[in-house]
Amino acid sequence: MRKPLLAANWKMNQTVAESLSWLAEFDRDAADVLDNQEVEAVFCPPFTALYPLRQAIVAHKMDILLGAQDLFWQEAGAFTGEISPVMLAECGVSHVICGHSERRTLLQESSEMISKKCGAAVAAGLVPILCVGETLSIREGGLTQEWLEAQLFESLSFWDGKSEIVVAYEPIWAIGTGQAATAADAEAACAIIRDNLREKGGSYADQVRILYGGSVTPQNAAELLSGSDVDGALVGGASLKAAAFAAICRAAFRENC
Numbered sequence: 001m002r003k004p005l006l007a008a009n010w011k012m013n014q015t016v017a018e019s020l021s022w023l024a025e026f027d028r029d030a031a032d033v034l035d036n037q038e039v040e041a042v043f044c045p046p047f048t049a050l051y052p053l054r055q056a057i058v059a060h061k062m063d064i065l066l067g068a069q070d071l072f073w074q075e076a077g078a079f080t081g082e083i084s085p086v087m088l089a090e091c092g093v094s095h096v097i098c099g100h101s102e103r104r105t106l107l108q109e110s111s112e113m114i115s116k117k118c119g120a121a122v123a124a125g126l127v128p129i130l131c132v133g134e135t136l137s138i139r140e141g142g143l144t145q146e147w148l149e150a151q152l153f154e155s156l157s158f159w160d161g162k163s164e165i166v167v168a169y170e171p172i173w174a175i176g177t178g179q180a181a182t183a184a185d186a187e188a189a190c191a192i193i194r195d196n197l198r199e200k201g202g203s204y205a206d207q208v209r210i211l212y213g214g215s216v217t218p219q220n221a222a223e224l225l226s227g228s229d230v231d232g233a234l235v236g237g238a239s240l241k242a243a244a245f246a247a248i249c250r251a252a253f254r255e256n257c
């Protein structure tokens, strides 16, 4: 049984002050769901908010995990503007998003770079959330499976088949568009991903959590999470409102019970 994981990707949103008030509100709204340990919530603020949020989580003994939105693969050195896995671990980060499509397209991150980032995360004791997903033209051309397999093959070259990873299926056409995948399409893609993980991880692939991301809302979360290979969600826009993200966590909890 895989415990549902709900990840909030705030992208480049929320100041430290806004992040702290979001946390307090989310803790009030979702405490009942998180207390019973049936679902896990990880939120990924901008780097600047990580340390203050960690302090608040510890001070208030909250059952909330902290994630980063990116990292660099070196521990230290002359890499202006980059953040190392060790620095993230020091801030109490447990998860890190790697290879989000916005970074793949806007910042030209290659799958080779992403694999290095994931490998560095694992080496530092962090769990990478590896993002994959196709464009609309790839989907319409009937090439989704080939695309996902190629992205996984290249981005997973770091993986030994047994260290903990999370994979997020985020179709690019569904991100920020209000046009989520259907539950059937999300399940089909997540099943392709799991089959692919089996080739490298054997039966361990059954323990890997695979998330769906792309226009998830409190209204569509239960349906999107109903697929047997969909183990949670990576939520952008809707996660900026604490009450909406709490409602998505609650939907996952109900779906799992």
Ligand code: 13P
Residues within 6 Å of the ligand: 009, 100, 170, 174, 175, 176, 177, 178, 213, 214, 215, 216, 234, 235, 236, 237, 238
């Ligand atoms: P939206 O939920 O805003 O579509 O964003 C999804 C996403 O990119 C999460 O990483």
